[in-house]
Amino acid sequence: MKVILKETIDSLGIIGSEVTVADGYARNYLLPQSKALKATPANRKILEQEKFKIELQIAKEKGLAEEMAKRLEGVTCKIVAKVSQEDRLYGSVSLRDILDTLETQDIKIEKQMVLLTEPIKTIGTFKIPIRIYKDVETEITVEIVPE
Template identity: 60%
Template sequence: MRVILKETIDTLGIAGTECDVAAGYGRNYLLPQSKAILATPQNRKVMEQAKAKLELQIAKERKLAEEMADKIKTVVCTIKAKVHEDVRLYGSVTTHDIKEALNKQDITLERRAILLAEPIKEIGEYKVPIRLYKDVEPEITVNVIEEEKEEK
């Protein structure tokens, strides 16, 4: 099924582009959610007219993402975790933990924007990329430290 995207979708492309999708995905998700329209000659003409407006929107989104990237580059996120033996964690630090730590610093991100390859299982300092926009991926520093033990 050929559709024209009405908004940017990470896995498909930016708004205004035409792409092929599985029929079920288009029929059951993209079209009902108004994220895309069918790629017919009439809809192509409508999208061409709206293209200038979309290009302005894309430029604004990219500029905002780049400004946020400059802000995020300097962020150091410290997460306390329970340690088993020397450096191994009892559990692991996941994207959810990083998102919560960033929320405490007044930085709001979607969990899927945090590109953590695999959960962190040892204490230390890690560089974690954040996808803010297509090709805009600054890295934040995540420090995992030992949680202080309670004395009895």
């Protein structure tokens, strides 16, 4: 089913774009949550009339994302963990640990933004990419130190 997005959804596209999604996804999630409209000629006409508003909203979202990227640049997240004699962690440092530590520094980001491919299992310093918006990415430093 073709739908027109009413808000930016990371996995689909930006606000105002016309995308094709599974019928069930559109019927059960996007349309009831008012995140999209069916791509009909009438809705396309409405979209053309609101195109200026949509472009302003995209610029605003991107501006906020760039501002947040500047704030996150150079942020160091220090996590204390229990280690064995061989300097290996008991367990691992996961996405949740990173988000909790950032929250103590008054930095609130969503878990989808953190591009951690696998949990960290050794001590050391790691660069973790953060995707704030479609084309806006930055890195934070995660430092794992022994307890």
